[in-house]
Every structure is written in C-alpha cells, then in structure tokens.
Amino acid sequence: MTSTLIAPGTAIGKPAHRDPNVLRWLAAYTSSMVGDSVYYIALSWAAVQQGSPAQAGAVMAVSAVPRALLMLGGGVIADRFGPRRVVIGSDLVRCAAGLSVAALLFLTSPGLWPLALLAVVFGTVDAVFMPAVGALPARVTTRDQLARVQGMRGLAIRFASVVGGPLGGLAVALGGAAAAFGLAGLLIAVSVPLLISVRMRESAVDDQAEVDAGGADAGDAGEGASGRGAASGAAVLGAPGSEARGVTATAADKAPARVTTPLGDLEAGLRYIRAHRVLAPLMLAIALGDLGFVGPLNVGLTLLADERGWGASGMGWVLSGFGVGAGAAALLLTVRGRLPHAGHVAGWAILAGSVAIGALAFVPGVLAAVGVALLVGLLAGLSGALCGALLQTQADPAYLGRVTAVSSLVSLGFAPLSMPLSAAAIGAWGTGPVFVGSAAVCGLGGVVALCVPDLRRAELPG
Template sequence: MTSTLIAPGTATGTPAHRDPNVLRWLAAYTSSMVGDSVYYIALSWAAVQQGSPAQAGAVMAVSAVPRALLMLGGGVIADRFGPRRVVIGSDLVRCAAGLSVAALLFLTSPGLWPLALLAVVFGTVDAVFMPAVGALPARVTTRDQLARVQGMRGLSIRFANVVGGPLGGLAVAIGGAAAAFGLAGLLIAVSVPLLISVRMREPAVDDKAEAGGGSADAGDASDAGEGAGGRGAAPDAAVPGAPDSEARGATATAPDKAPARATTPLGDLQAGLRYIRAHRVLAPLMLAIALGDLGFVGPLNVGLTLLADERGWGASGMGWVLSGFGVGAGAAALLLTVRGRLPHAGHVAGWAILAGSVAIGALAFVPGVLAAVGVALLVGLLAGLSGALCGALLQTQADPAYLGRVTAVSSLVSLGFAPLSMPLSAAAIGAWGTGPVFVGSAAVCGLGGVVALCVRDLRRAELPG
C-alpha cells in the first residue's frame, strides 16, 4: 500500500485535466469529500434523533476542538511520513469509524456517546488529513499545473457539496442514520485503492521559491540538523543545503520513506513556523488569507441568515443567495481548470480580495432577493478566484519539505480561527444591525487585499507556467 512509483518532477506537457494520474487523485479526493458530506448529514440526523437540540449541537461542534488543537501537529506528520501515506491512513480510520457506528446504530440504540466519540475521531483525523491533502497535489503533478489542479479541486468541492447533501438525505430516508453512515464509510473507502494507484512525483524545488524564503533558508540551515523542519523532515522532498544532485531530487529514494536523520516533532514544528515567518511571500500571504477569511466567514454564514430574516426573504430566498455564491465560486474554479494559469497572480489575488470585500459590504444594502443573488454570485466568483490563486501560490512558493506544515497553518487560519467570527458577527448584528456589521466585515476582508497589494514580493508573485 505504501510503495511509491517515482515520476520526474519536471513538466510533461500533459495538462492536469487530461493526466490519468491526476484524474485518479481527483476521483479519490472527490469520493472522500462526498463521503464527508454524507457523514455530516448522518451525524446531524442521528444526533437530533438521539438527544435534545442542544445536545445535537454539542455533538456537531465537538469535532472542531481536536481539529483546531492538533492541526499544526498534523502538518508535521504529513511532512515526516509523506502526504499519500497519511491520507490513505486517515481515510482507512474514517472509513472504519463510520462503518462501526453504522453497525452499532443498526443493531441497537446506543444514545449520543458513540456519535460524540465518532465526531472526536473525525476531528482528530481531520487535523492530520487536511495538511496531507494540501501537500499531495505537488506530488501528483508538475509545478506548472498546480494552479489548474487548484481549480479542479475547487470543482470537486462544489460537486461534493451539491451531491453529498441529497445523497445523504436519500440514505437517511431509505435506511435511517445507519444506512447514511454506511454509505459515507463506503464512499471514503473508494478513495483508498485510487490513491494507491496514483504515481508520486519527486517535487523539484524551484529557484524562485527558494529565493522567496530569503533569510529563512540560511537561518534554518542550522536547524536542519536539529529539528528538521530542517528540510530533512519531509520524506517526499529533497534536502536544500545538501549537494545539488540531492537537492534537485534527481536520484531520490521513495518519497514515503522516513528521513535518515533523527528529528523531533517539536523541532519540525518550530522550524516550519520560523520558515513561514521569514518567507517574503508566504508570511504576508498567510496574513492576507487570515484577514480575508475573518471578514468573509461571518457575513456569508450567520450574517446571511440574519439578513434574510430581517428582509423577509425566507429560507428559500437565502437558499437562492447561497446558490448564487456557489455558482460564482464554481465558475472561478472552472476558469482556473481551463486556463491553468493566470498571469500576475499576486496582483490578481489582491484586487480580487478587495473587489470581493466591496461586494460583501454591498450585500447588506441590495433591495431584493434577485439583486442579492447577483451580488452573491459576484462574491463567489471573486472569493473563489482569490482563494484558488492564494492556494496555488502556497503550493508553488513553499519548499516541498515544508508543504505539510505550510498547509496546516493555512488550514488552521481558515478552519480554526475564522469560524470564531460567526458568534461575534451574530452578537454584533444584534447590537448594531446588519449594515454596519457587513461593512465592518468587508473592511477586515479588504485589508487582506491591501496586504497582498502593498507587500512587493507577494504583489509580484507569479505562478509557474
């Protein structure tokens, strides 16, 4: 299962959307994401059936705690053991856990405790799974195709959101929560043989990406022998600072083998954080992502619900607005999938964040549902475009040895810290109304675009092509 076929890291001339190896990875990722969507439907339904609404809410929220606490450690694990091995192991654990709860619910009515335990297991595994998933594209395709892969990944997420909900609901209607958990486990299981068949590439370290680290590379050179963030920590990558033939991965060994040097996980984590902090592109990019997400998550989640209630749009009107956002985000993902690369990526991402922030602020002042759908479509298009470009820049700017930890920090910002803005947004809307809060959130989001445009190295960052 863990054996790896090594392919060259150079460009092949085959676009990612026509590459069978990338398509196998995409099929595995899509199956896993659809399984996740079905799992959340099953968990919410089973929790409501087994307990009170407050207890059901607690079960749904409990997975966020281990995910947030352990995410950075998950990035270290992804870099140490190789992202494919970690993703396969994570999917096996999630599959076994889902099928076990399905069997338990089928045989008896155990109450809430197995559901809460399952949520904790999924949250813990997600902390390892998400950084590994983020680090995997760089090992299944060439650097010049990573932007296209980000677009394909965005389309996969949209597909999972559209298909997973109705599929989970159908499974619940036919066989209850047990059938839905079983279906989720089987969908996640489908990803495992597909991932095993995917050929791994030895990612080449780009000269510009190395230069973008500035003093980080020199400063962390001494850390390589200690804590391994030190570039020896990534089993899939070469060791910068080693002889050139090794640094370029020309005669690399299997990516999933452990590094020869003994390192400590804490040293890996510290070196990874130092690497990001000193990197001339990644550090401001993380700040731009954080500000953009903090200003985006509140209004487009709890804020939209309160806005629809205030304007009398009802649940159906809110659904149409959310659909507009989904269509816009899907269009942005499709654009990157087809084009493969947009020039002046740093510039475009910054302006997209700024324009998207203006659209977020305008959403609170539109006169009716139809106009709100149009604005939401624009928000989705701009947010999807900036998000995909930021993700592609993370993939191409980061040294492969640090990619798991870089992805972990980005995921922690987006999935750990940004959701905290939801209760704050709800409380602020209760105190001041939707208009001021949407404008304030838009200003926070817009600061992300200001960072992207004011920091020279990030503004001038380009995607390979």
C-alpha cells in the same frame, strides 16, 4: 563532475485535466469529500433523533476542538511520513469509524455517546488529513499545473456539496442514520484504492528555475522521513530561509542527516513561514480575508434573510448564487491553468470581493442579492484558488504539510470564531454596520497582498 538535484526549469508535464494520474487523485478526493458531506447529514440527523437540540449542537461542534488543537501537529506528520500515506491512513480510520457506528445504530439505540465519540475521531483525523490533502497535489503533478489542479479541486468541492446533501438525505429517508453512515463509510473507502494507484513524483524536480521565496526551492520530499534530507538544500545544509540553490548530489550525499523531534519540526516550519518573503504576508492576507468573509456569509446571511423577509428559499437562492460564482472561478482556473500576475490579481480580487460583501447588506431584494452573491463567490473563489496555488508553488515541498496546516488552522480554526461574534454584533448594531465592518477586515487582506512587493509580484509557474 557533479549532477544537480534540481532538474532544468523546462520540465513540463501533461496538462492536469488530461493526466490519468491527476484524475485518479481527483476521483479519490471527490469520493472522500462526497462521503464527508453524507457523514455530516447522518451525524446531524442521528444527533437530533437521539438527543435534545442543544445536545445535538454539542455533538456537531465537538469535532472542532481536536481539529484546531492538533492541526499544526498534523502538518508535521504529513511532512514526516508523506502526504499520501497520511491521507490513506486517515481515510481508512474514517471509513472504519463510520461503518462501526452504522452497525451500532442498526443493531441498537446507543444514545449520543457513540455519535460524540465519532465526531471526536473525525475531528482528530481531520487534523492530519487536511494538511496532507493540501500537500498532496505538489506530489502528483508538476509545478506549472498546480493552479489548474486548484481549480479542479474547487470543482470537486462544489460537486461534493451539491451531490452529498441530497445523497445523504436520500440515505436517511430510505434506511435512517445507519444507512447514511454506511454510505459515507463506503464512499470514503472508494478513495483508498484510487490513492494507492496514484504515482508519486519521487525525484526532486523543480519545474521553475527561480522562485521569489525566502527558502531554498526543491522538489518532492519523498513519501517518508528518508526523503526529507535530500528534498531541500535548506533542510540539509542550513536553517529555513537560506538561499541555497542548485545543491549538488555530491554535497547532499556528504551532508549528515539531522535527527529532529516532532516539536523541532514544528518550530522549524513556523520559522520557515515567518522568514519567507511571500508565505508570511500570504498567510496574513488569507487570515484577514477569511475572518471578514466567514461571519457574513454564514450566520450573517441567515440573519439578513430573516430581517428582509426573504425566507429560507430566498436564502437558499443567495447561497446558490455564491456557489455558482465560486464554481465559475474554479472552472476558469481549470480551463486556463494559469493567470498572469497572480499576486496582483489575488489582491485586487480580495479587495473587490470585500466591497461586494459590504454591498450585500444593502441590496433591495432577493434577485439583486443573488447577483451580488454570485459576484462574491466569483471573486472569493478566484482569490482563494490563487492564494492556494501560490501557497503550493512558493512553499518548499519539505515544509508543505506544515505550511498547509497553518493555512488550514487559520481558515478552519480561527475564522469560524467570527460567526458567534458576528451574530452578537448584528444583534447589537444591525446587519448593515456588521457587514461593512467585516468587509473592511476582508479588504485588509487585499491591502496586504498589494502592499507587500514580494507577494504583489508573485507569479505562478507556467
């Protein structure tokens, strides 16, 4: 008799918001994100104090280069060594770098070079940190709780953005940039013991018997390279995209472990995404949605507020409306844990959100703009959380770091390129046409989600 590596689909864990293991992970993630927010305040303040505005802008932007160039490699590292190890190592490096610069600023005035070096270090570490952070939830909870975890993660991000800014400003006011860097390092350091205490799901457990995916569905890939061989029937017995299900322990034990190179792992991950019936169109929908969203809601909103005479306070209220809407969407998923017809709902939410983005350029006053921004935040937060949960549940855990890396590269590497393009286009044609054009691009993401049958019918486990 042979026993299967895949457990019955009836394995259901605790609700994530009541699971101490998940709450420890959430506390670690929140502390790290608040530390990040304080770090950016400290870096921007120190750069302005040490150099010209142009030099300060260059220091703030330099971290984006290694992040974009190394992100895909970071996904390979997360899958090879396990996401928890990578996140712990990343936080240790970021903590040490921040505290070192804090000590340097406290003792002397070194100029811009240590700030630029710190930005490069953070950007390089982010390239491995972000894919690992995205792959970690699947290792600390069951599949049926991943949507709720996405909601909890969204609430943590909102909390960090609300608390981190004032906390960083207070640290700068009391002790200068050195104190703010020190505070950022300590907040990031808090996450390390919390992450060490988080228990990983070490056995390959599939909490859903059937998943409409292009590859074999399997459980935890383990915390190191040794776990990758047994984590996935596709990874052991065939190429990504095979339909292997229910692989027996005997068959897995007999299968020879394949030695792969990092480049081979990266190519395998890209092939896996391209061949996947849900992930491939999902990546396209995410890319289109982000490209149409980032420009208007960043540089476009600033130019719109200036054009309408809303001022900085009016723009702040509009951004607050967006934040409240996004927080409400995260809270909804945290409480509900699952929404039925996830692919369908995500597609319509992207479409409706694109209409709201286009309408933002034509509202008559600040109050109406706040209401529209709240709607944009709610719909964008809902679609983003659902897309993230679908990515988590559809991807084979053996590939999840690489899948997250591709998604992060789209959102954080390519989408920000739309900001200077949006600014130039608004200068040439005005806010209305550019907001409408961006809304059309964003809406194409919803069209993709609704027109691809496998993505439209995709469900979250529950």
